[in-house]
Amino acid sequence: MIVIGIAGGSGSGKTTVVRKIIESLPTDSVAVLSQDSYYKDNSHIPMTDRKKINFDHPESIEFDLLAKHILDLKNSVSVEEPSYSYITCERQKESRTVHPRKVIIVEGILILSQKILRDVFDIKVFVSADDDDRLSRVIQRDTVERGRSVQEILTRYDKIVKPMHLQFIAPSMSYADIIMPQGGKNKVAIDVLTHFIHRKLDE
Numbered sequence: 001m002i003v004i005g006i007a008g009g010s011g012s013g014k015t016t017v018v019r020k021i022i023e024s025l026p027t028d029s030v031a032v033l034s035q036d037s038y039y040k041d042n043s044h045i046p047m048t049d050r051k052k053i054n055f056d057h058p059e060s061i062e063f064d065l066l067a068k069h070i071l072d073l074k075n076s077v078s079v080e081e082p083s084y085s086y087i088t089c090e091r092q093k094e095s096r097t098v099h100p101r102k103v104i105i106v107e108g109i110l111i112l113s114q115k116i117l118r119d120v121f122d123i124k125v126f127v128s129a130d131d132d133d134r135l136s137r138v139i140q141r142d143t144v145e146r147g148r149s150v151q152e153i154l155t156r157y158d159k160i161v162k163p164m165h166l167q168f169i170a171p172s173m174s175y176a177d178i179i180m181p182q183g184g185k186n187k188v189a190i191d192v193l194t195h196f197i198h199r200k201l202d203e
Helices: 014-024 063-074 131-145 150-175 187-202
Strands: 002-008 030-034 079-085 090-098 103-107 123-128 178-181
Touching (some): 002 014, 002 150, 030 090, 123 150, 131 150
Parallel strands (some): 123 178
């Protein structure tokens, strides 16, 4: 089994990279865990205050549970990945069963900032992209998937996303084994990574 951590700023193209890795590997050989599923439950907080939560700060995420689930998978134990709603800002009752696979991919903006996670990754990848490109993708995503207005997104970007990226996410690039500029558009980097994964699986 090989565990891969894929980090990068919001809108950097992590999801595209993950999808292309999965497409290059045999069916049912990959399991994916998303950092976004492990946001702490905020159902006890009034809705008006939930909208003010800094989701780009490490304290907003239950990293201990994520690390436990990775270790469980490495020990051939299935896990129940939580489900989180960005609309209500609370953890859902439903969960998703994730079974052990030959390749475990963990993706999220902050995963390389946490030693507890870095220690269980066999390969650490950082997906980088131009700030303007990232913002454009975030606007497209958040208006559709998270019900936010463009003005809300821009305000949040200036007050939260950009400062947190500079404080926590960008510095975590120094821990990466592979830095992947241009995200999912970087075919050469993706081919190098998938070739390395195939080689590790064949050992």
